[in-house]
Amino acid sequence: MSALLTLERVSAGYGHQQVIRDLSLALGEGQLAALIGPNGHGKTTLLRTISGLLHPSGGTIALEGRRLDRLRPDQIVEAGIIHVPQGDLLFPEMTVLENLRMGAYLPEAAREEARRLEEVFALFPKLRDRQGQLAGTLSGGERRMVGIGRGLMAGGRLLMLDEPSLGLAPIVIDQIYEAIATLRASGRSVLIVEENAMRIAELADVLHLLDNGSFAWSGSGAELLSRPESLAAYLGA
Structure with a gap:
């Protein structure tokens, strides 16, 4: 399988504080990869670096061979x-529909807005009923949707999701994970x-465990589920 996203020895941080160090990974077309590990060890920083919100201090990031690490966030989108x-x-004083339409600002997305709306409503049927409601009045789970x-x-x-189940009730987490499985x-x-980690291991093709800004372990979901005790110290299990 050819790589869609490639990172080679990527480092990044905030000011003089380096958070991630010499990270390399390859994500194939159609794969689901998960970043797991303790809080504060670089997972969100890595996503922010890929999307251009942070500039890497070293290494390269490419999408199908095209360098991204020198581009602006809008160019990366x-x-x-x-x-x-x-x-x-979200924009709390805008409706659900208006918030969704804000995502379709690129020319191609604007041309396909109606079809993509139907896809979102099929994935999250509750949003069809809520499309005229102000986003600020939604429940936490609905806002996440x-x-x-x-x-x-x-x-x-490539869709990058940063802790989509954070702070949600178990029944809503199930709904979010059903949507991720569909995607x-x-x-x-x-x-x-x-x-x-155990929940995402059921879906992920590969997991990368981040510890102190470096990958401490990488493997398949099946590997993690078959021997979770080997990662217990990192995962807090």
Whole structure:
């Protein structure tokens, strides 16, 4: 399988504080890869670096061979990487529909807006009923659905999700994971940050364990599920 996303010895951080160090990975077309590990060890920083919100201090990032690490965030979106950040980050005084349509601002996405809306509503049926409701009045789970849906409206080759289940009730987490499973089954390439390693292991093709800014372990979901005790110290199990 040829790589869609390639990172080679990527380092990044904030000011003089280096958070991630010499990270390399390859994500294939149609794969779901998960970043797992303790809080504060670089998972969100890595997503922010890929999407251009942080500039790497070293290394290269490429999408199908095209260098991204020198591009602006808007250029990276145009190249095909969509980043759904942690938290809601919606426009609370706008309706659900208006928030979703904000994701379809690129020319190609605008042309396909109606079709993509139907895809989002099929993935999250509750949003069809809520489309005229102000985003600020939604429940936490509904806001998370809108955030993911807005990212899907932009299209792209790779969808990056930062802790999509964070702070949600178990029944809502099940709904979010059903949607992620549907995306994976449709062939969508996904890179996801998730604290619940055992849950994402059921879906992921590959998992990367980040510890102090470096990969301490990489392997398949099946490998993690077959010997979770080997990673217990890192995962807090």
